[in-house]
Structures are given as C-alpha cells and as structure tokens.
Amino acid sequence: MRSALKWGLAAGLIAMSMGTASAKDTLTIGQTLEPPGLDPTAGAAAPIRYITYTNLYEGLVRVMQDGSVQPLLAESWTVSDDQKTYTFTLRQGVKFHDGSSFDCSNVKFSYERAVAPDSTNAQKGLFEPIEKTECPDAATAVVTLKRPTSNFLFNMAWGDAVMMSPDSVADNKTNPVGTGPFKFKEWVKGDKVVLEKNPDYWGTAAKLSQVTFKFISDPSAAAAAIQAGDVDAFTSFQAPELVNRFQNDANLQVEIGSTSGKVVLALNNARKPFDDVRVRQALAHAIDRKSVAEGTYSGFGAPIGSHYTPIEPGYVDLNDAYAYDPAKAKELLQAAGVPDGFEMTIQLPPPTYARRGGEIIAAMLAEVGIRANLVPLEFPQWLEQVFRGSDFDATIINHAEARDLDIYARDKYYFNYQNPEYKALYKAFTEASSEEQQMDLLGQLQRKLSADEPNVFLYAFPKIGVWNKKVKGLWVNMPVPADDVTQAYWEE
Amino acid sequence: MISFISGRLLSLMVTTLVASIVVFMLMQVLPGDPALIILGMNAEPETVAALHRQLGFDQPMWLRYLQWIGGFFVGDFGTSITYSVPISELLGPRIMVTVPLALMSMLISIFGAIVIGVYAAANRGKIGDTIAMGIAQIGVAIPNFWLALLLILLFALKLLWFPASGFSGWDDGIWNGLRSLVLPALALGLPLAAILGRVTRSAVIETLGEDFIRTARAKGLSRSAALWKHAVPNALIPVVTIVGLQFSFLLAGTIIIENVFNLPGIGRLVFQAIAQRDLVTVQSLVTLLAASVIIVNFVVDLVYGYLDPRLSNGGH
Numbered sequence: 001m002r003s004a005l006k007w008g009l010a011a012g013l014i015a016m017s018m019g020t021a022s023a024k025d026t027l028t029i030g031q032t033l034e035p036p037g038l039d040p041t042a043g044a045a046a047p048i049r050y051i052t053y054t055n056l057y058e059g060l061v062r063v064m065q066d067g068s069v070q071p072l073l074a075e076s077w078t079v080s081d082d083q084k085t086y087t088f089t090l091r092q093g094v095k096f097h098d099g100s101s102f103d104c105s106n107v108k109f110s111y112e113r114a115v116a117p118d119s120t121n122a123q124k125g126l127f128e129p130i131e132k133t134e135c136p137d138a139a140t141a142v143v144t145l146k147r148p149t150s151n152f153l154f155n156m157a158w159g160d161a162v163m164m165s166p167d168s169v170a171d172n173k174t175n176p177v178g179t180g181p182f183k184f185k186e187w188v189k190g191d192k193v194v195l196e197k198n199p200d201y202w203g204t205a206a207k208l209s210q211v212t213f214k215f216i217s218d219p220s221a222a223a224a225a226i227q228a229g230d231v232d233a234f235t236s237f238q239a240p241e242l243v244n245r246f247q248n249d250a251n252l253q254v255e256i257g258s259t260s261g262k263v264v265l266a267l268n269n270a271r272k273p274f275d276d277v278r279v280r281q282a283l284a285h286a287i288d289r290k291s292v293a294e295g296t297y298s299g300f301g302a303p304i305g306s307h308y309t310p311i312e313p314g315y316v317d318l319n320d321a322y323a324y325d326p327a328k329a330k331e332l333l334q335a336a337g338v339p340d341g342f343e344m345t346i347q348l349p350p351p352t353y354a355r356r357g358g359e360i361i362a363a364m365l366a367e368v369g370i371r372a373n374l375v376p377l378e379f380p381q382w383l384e385q386v387f388r389g390s391d392f393d394a395t396i397i398n399h400a401e402a403r404d405l406d407i408y409a410r411d412k413y414y415f416n417y418q419n420p421e422y423k424a425l426y427k428a429f430t431e432a433s434s435e436e437q438q439m440d441l442l443g444q445l446q447r448k449l450s451a452d453e454p455n456v457f458l459y460a461f462p463k464i465g466v467w468n469k470k471v472k473g474l475w476v477n478m479p480v481p482a483d484d485v486t487q488a489y490w491e492e
Numbered sequence: 493m494i495s496f497i498s499g500r501l502l503s504l505m506v507t508t509l510v511a512s513i514v515v516f517m518l519m520q521v522l523p524g525d526p527a528l529i530i531l532g533m534n535a536e537p538e539t540v541a542a543l544h545r546q547l548g549f550d551q552p553m554w555l556r557y558l559q560w561i562g563g564f565f566v567g568d569f570g571t572s573i574t575y576s577v578p579i580s581e582l583l584g585p586r587i588m589v590t591v592p593l594a595l596m597s598m599l600i601s602i603f604g605a606i607v608i609g610v611y612a613a614a615n616r617g618k619i620g621d622t623i624a625m626g627i628a629q630i631g632v633a634i635p636n637f638w639l640a641l642l643l644i645l646l647f648a649l650k651l652l653w654f655p656a657s658g659f660s661g662w663d664d665g666i667w668n669g670l671r672s673l674v675l676p677a678l679a680l681g682l683p684l685a686a687i688l689g690r691v692t693r694s695a696v697i698e699t700l701g702e703d704f705i706r707t708a709r710a711k712g713l714s715r716s717a718a719l720w721k722h723a724v725p726n727a728l729i730p731v732v733t734i735v736g737l738q739f740s741f742l743l744a745g746t747i748i749i750e751n752v753f754n755l756p757g758i759g760r761l762v763f764q765a766i767a768q769r770d771l772v773t774v775q776s777l778v779t780l781l782a783a784s785v786i787i788v789n790f791v792v793d794l795v796y797g798y799l800d801p802r803l804s805n806g807g808h
Binding site: 034036042043044045117119120122123124173188189190191214216217218220221224227228378379380381384387399401404407 | 522523524525526528529530531532533534535536538539542543545546574575576577582585586641644648649652655656657658659661751752753754756757760761764767768769
C-alpha cells in the first residue's frame with residue numbers, strides 16, 4: 001500500500017514536470033462569471049460572447065479590436081444604390097464542427113430564425129430591418145432590408161448574428177457547433193469550459209491547441225489564482241483596487257483598455273423635476289466625473305460627455321460641456337425654480353461602480369442642496385422595477401451594448417427620453433448613404449445628447465486585462481463583448 | 493423501535509412537503525423575472541413574452557407546483573431555466589464536491605472537538621484547560637469566510653502547500669481532489685470544532701462528577717481508563733445533538749465557503765441560481781437541502797436510540 005502510494009506520487013510528479021517542460025500551447029483564461037449557456041442567440045449575457053465570439057461561432061462579418069467591421073464568412077459584399085439590398089459572396093469550403101457544410105441556406109436559416117415571431121434572440125431589434133433573405137446560389141446570400149440601415153453590417157457582426165446549422169441549434173446551449181477556429185471540448189459546470197483547436201478550420205489556424213475558460217467569481221480568489229499561475233490571463237478583471245498588486249509582479253502584465261460600456265447616472269426624464277433640462281444640466285455640473293471614475297474604478301475609466309466611448313468610430317470629445325462647477329449648478333437650479341434643491345432617490349444595482357458611485361455622487365449632490373437617498377437593489381429587482389417598470393428617479397448603470405445610440409430614439413425605454421429632434425437625427429443617421437455623412441450624423445447625435453443631457457454621462461467602462469508577460473495576441477480594448485483568442489500565443 | 497422509525501419517516505415526508513410549498517411560494521413572490529435576466533437590457537417586450545411561453549410561465553401557479561413536485565417524487569427535479577439542462581445533471585458533479593467537503597469538515601469538527609474538549613475536561617482548571625478554551629473562544633468568534641482568507645494567505649500564497657482556490661476534479665487523482673478541499677474543510681470545520689469542543693468539555697466534566705465514575709475509579713480503573721471507557725461515551729448524547737444541529741450550519745457555510753474558494757459545489761450553485769432567478773433550480777435545491785437536514789436529524793434521533801435505549805422504548 002505504502003509503496004503503491006509512493007510510486008503513484010512519483011508518477012504524478014514526473015507527469016507534472018513533463019507537462020511544464022514541453023512548449024506551451026494551451027491557455028487558461030480566468031473569467032468572473034460562468035455563462036448560462038454557450039448559445040449567443042439565446043441570451044444576452046456577456047460571458048457567452050467572451051467564450052464563443054469568433055473563437056467558436058462566426059458571422060458573415062466580425063468586429064476587430066479597433067472597432068472596424070471585417071469580412072468573416074462573407075468574403076465580400078455589395079450594397080445596392082438604395083441601400084436596401086446587401087449581396088454577400090460567401091466563403092466556400094467552410095464546415096461546421098459537426099462536419100456539415102456552410103452555405104447560403106445557413107444564412108437564410110440564421111437570420112429568419114432571429115426575426116421569427118417566436119424568436120428569443122436578445123437582440124431581435126438588430127434583425128428587425130431585414131425583410132427577407134434569399135439564396136440565388138449556395139455561395140451567394142441576398143439580404144433585403146425594409147429601409148436603409150447604415151449600421152446594418154456592424155449589427156450583423158454582433159455575437160447574436162452568428163451562423164448556425166439547423167441540425168445543432170437545439171443543443172447549442174450545451175454543445176455548441178460553429179465554424180470557428182476552436183471547437184467545443186467540455187464544460188465542467190461551475191468550473192470551466194474547454195475549447196480545442198479545430199483541425200479543419202477554413203482560415204488561418206489557431207496557434208493554441210487548447211483554451212480553458214475558468215470561472216472565478218471572488219475577486220481575491222481571482223487575484224490569488226493569477227498570481228499563483230493557476231490561470232494565465234484574466235482579460236476582464238473586476239476588482240480595480242487589486243490591480244497594483246499585479247503591477248509589482250514581474251511575471252504579470254497589466255493592460256488597461258476600454259469597453260464600449262457607458263456608465264451613466266440615468267434619470268427618469270418623465271418625472272419632475274428631471275423633465276426640466278436645466279435640472280439635468282445642474283446635476284451634470286454638480287458631479288465631478290473624474291472623481292467618480294477615480295473613486296469607483298481607480299480612475300481607469302475615461303470620462304465621457306455623451307453616450308459614446310472613445311474606442312468607437314466617430315467619437316466626439318464633449319467632456320468640456322459640463323465642467324465640475326457647483327456654483328453654476330446652483331444657478332441652473334434657481335433658474336429651474338428649485339433654488340433650495342430637492343430630495344431624490346438613486347436606485348443602485350449590485351456592481352461596485354454603482355454602489356460606490358452612488359455614495360460619491362450623493363455627497364457631491366449634497367453640496368448643491370440635493371438630498372439623494374440611496375436604495376441598493378439586487379439585479380433582478382433592478383431589472384423589474386427600474387428597467388421594466390420605469391419606477392425610479394435616478395439610477396447608476398453601465399450600458400454595455402456597443403453603439404446603442406438608438407435607445408434614446410425609442411418610443412419606450414426606461415429613462416423616458418422623448419425628443420422629436422433626436423429621433424429625426426437618428427433616422428437620418430440610419431439612412432445615411434456615405435460613410436462621411438454617417439460620421440457627421442454620429443457627431444450630431446452625440447452633441448444633441450450632450451446638450452439635452454437626458455442622463456449624466458460618467459465614464460467609459462474600462463477593461464482591465466492582467467496576463468502572463470509571455471502571452472501575446474489578447475485584446476486590450478473590447479469594442480464588443482469578446483475574448484478573441486484566435487491569434488493568441490505564448491512567446492518562447 | 494419500528495413505530496418510532498415509521499413515525500419519524502412520516503413526519504420527515506410531511507416536513508419536506510411543507511418546505512417545498514414554502515420555497516415555491518417564496519420564489520413566486522421574489523421580485524425579478526428570469527426571462528428579463530436572460531435577455532438583458534436590449535430585449536423587446538415581445539421577445540420576453542416569447543421566452544415566457546417557452547418556459548411555461550403562462551400556466552397557472554398551482555399547475556406548475558404540481559408538475560414540479562410530482563416530478564420530484566420520481567427523481568425528476570425539473571430543468572434549469574438558466575442552463576437548460578436537467579437539474580439532476582447539474583447536481584451530480586456538484587454533489588461530488590460538496591458531500592466530501594461536508595464530510596471532511598464534519599470529521600475535522602468532531603475530531604477537533606473531542607481532542608480539545610476531552611483534554612480541557614481532563615485538565616480542568618489547569619493552564620492547559622485555559623489555553624484550550626481560549627483557543628476555542630477565538631474559534632467561536634472567527635467567521636468562517638475570514639478564516640478562509642487567512643488560511644489562503646498562509647497555506648496557499650506563502651507556503652504554497654495547497655491551491656488557493658478551485659477544484660481540479662476527481663479525474664485528476666484523489667489526492668489532488670482532496671488537496672483542493674483541505675483549506676475549505678478547515679475553514680468550515682474549525683469554527684464548528686470550537687463550538688463542539690466547548691460542549692464536549694462541559695459534557696465530559698459533568699459525567700466525570702457522576703457516581704458511576706467514582707465507582708469505576710474505586711473499582712481500580714486508572715484515571716484515563718475511566719475517562720475514555722466511561723465518561724466520554726456517556727458524554728456523547730449532547731455532543732451528537734450539537735453535531736446534528738451543526739449540519740444545517742455546515743450546509744449554509746458551504747454557500748459562503750464554496751464561493752470564497754471557488755469550488756463548483758451545491759452551495760455555489762444555490763448562490764448562482766438565486767442571483768439569476770433560476771426559480772426551478774432554487775426550488776429543487778432548497779427542497780433537497782431541507783430534506784437532507786431533516787434526514788440527518790432523523791439519523792441523529794436513531795443514534796440517540798442507540799446511545800440511550802430508553803428513548804426508543806416509547807419514552808419520548
């Protein structure tokens with residue numbers, strides 16, 4: 001018994017040392033949250049996209065780290081003069097991980113499924129402009145839109161618009177089948193998802209043979225795991241206060257980037273006194289956004305002046321529009337007829353940026369006579385009461401969706417901003433035919449929001465990446481939720 | 493004995509059923525819509541409605557309860573809303589983490605308690621007693637999650653003896669699996685050992701003062717023989733009672749400790765399911781946990797009967 005144990009241990013040690021000696025082509029990435037499934041067409045959770053976007057599933061087009069849209073399963077495309085017909089030339093010889101071939105029928109299937117009446121695609125709105133998808137031949141897909149939609153290609157690059165095979169669609173949540181350079185290997189629930197290299201990939205093969213996404217929700221446990229080398233990278237680390245620990249570690253590299261998330265103090269524009277633009281502007285002047293970013297996220301997030309982030313094309317810097325100026329805020333409150341301030345409630349979902357941000361903002365508002373009561377809410381409660389019920393004065397939330405200027409043009413959205421001019425501008429933007437015109441209108445939209453200040457725009461949600469210095473090819477910025485490891489590798 | 497057991501079994505069934513109704517009702521009144529959580533902040537109302545239909549939320553409440561509890565009795569715990577897989581499938585691998593963890597913590601608690609309790613009782617009033625009870629006092633006062641962090645700092649980050657977090661899985665070898673569970677089991681078990689140790693001490697001291705111990709000593713038994721052969725076994729009833737009660741603390745503790753150590757066990761599953769409003773999973777897990785507490789207390793009752801035959805002979 002004793003000698004058996006000894007031999008067992010010896011064998012184990014040999015196996016371990018052999019594992020570290022050979023050249024490293026596997027990567028373990030730590031992730032705060034486990035995804036609820038691995039089907040990006042069946043849920044909005046970002047962790048689904050971190051694991052699957054371009055690694056496992058591919059769409060006709062994709063978003064690159066710089067925010068640009070590039071061809072993926074579509075080799076090229078042409079757009080008709082009326083901006084309503086997109087003709088995609090599809091890549092040939094593409095196979096799904098289950099061996100079936102990819103052709104136009106998959107495009108038709110995927111898009112029609114997303115717009116169907118019983119569709120549960122979380123971003124169904126992206127597909128709404130699609131009138132029909134046709135297949136003149138297997139390698140050509142013709143998508144006809146109901147009206148010109150200038151950001152259509154970007155929308156089809158979202159994780160929600162990936163190509164799926166009808167045979168695997170029922171099981172994609174637990175056994176995903178895509179066309180990407182990695183295929184699904186296993187999912188140990190509560191622990192990790194493992195992807196392995198797809199040997200039959202149509203394009204440039206992945207450099208790694210295996211990628212493991214390991215789920216560690218506790219920030220101190222996450223920090224310990226990366227310092228101990230249990231995980232090689234934490235691409236979206238959630239505890240900014242622990243970052244300086246890594247900066248002193250010779251093995252680790254810290255890369256602070258940005259996501260397309262916008263942290264805002266959202267205001268209920270339908271409720272008094274927030275229906276008065278002067279009150280909203282007063283709030284903007286009363287809040288020192290730089291200090292809020294400093295206090296909630298160690299200053300890693302860049303302050304923003306509108307509902308748009310610096311990493312997205314067409315960004316206009318509007319940070320000077322509302323300088324921190326309590327005196328000006330008081331003047332505006334006086335002009336709005338509330339010289340003595342008022343009492344308001346700020347509903348706070350659980351993330352630190354909201355809870356801590358609420359305390360900092362409440363202290364700043366007190367300076368100008370506004371008494372803010374803080375009400376912490378659990379996230380499901382927040383969704384029910386604030387988001388669906390629109391029953392709130394103010395809240396702090398990260399609008400994580402990329403380029404979501406459309407939410408201010410909706411007839412019904414929780415912060416109740418209704419402005420015909422903005423709606424007209426947004427319509428002009430979606431119908432813009434040239435890139436130049438598009439960029440110009442993007443600027444106008446941002447300026448309009450800054451002038452109206454329906455919400456107080458705070459800062460762009462940062463992406464804190466921590467990884468082993470030898471790991472290369474990971475994203476620093478994250479224009480869409482993704483953890484693209486298709487080009488990641490270990491430096492010798 | 494048979495009527496004692498069958499009576500207990502019946503009350504076990506009824507208690508579990510009542511617990512299931514309470515849990516089901518709680519989950520109905522809890523604010524938060526799982527469909528909204530799944531679909532996020534860009535979902536249109538009609539998409540949410542489509543998902544509601546898919547999840548069967550358009551059916552009346554009583555029907556959903558009967559369907560769920562009916563399946564429960566034939567071992568079908570329902571399908572997780574979040575993961576879309578049968579809950580029994582989620583449960584299997586997680587039981588393999590939580591049950592060994594609970595057993596290890598229980599063993600640590602019992603062994604630690606007997607060692608420290610009997611030692612303190614045997615040295616009553618001496619310096620050893622004071623030190624042992626001082627340590628136990630600290631153990632009672634330290635919350636398990638904080639002890640967990642201290643253990644990680646010392647044994648995982650400084651000494652590198654054990655992994656800081658995570659569970660490598662039993663496929664990786666029993667030794668590796670156990671290694672990942674040592675620190676969490678200590679964090680859970682030591683505070684319980686401290687409480688149990690104090691109970692053991694007073695129980696042993698009490699029995700040491702009984703006449704039969706004096707008789708045993710008068711008969712010529714040595715001090716330690718009288719202690720281990722007569723005093724300790726007779727002091728076990730209050731200790732077993734506390735062990736039974738500690739089991740529910742242990743289950744509650746796993747929710748915290750599994751999160752701190754990032755262990756893929758039942759406790760973390762419960763935590764995640766509540767956060768994601770995975771109603772069916774929460775209902776089934778909480779009912780199962782309630783049933784396991786009830787069963788453990790049932791076993792404790794049986795052990796009483798064994799330790800003290802007077803209890804099972806009609807005298808309740």
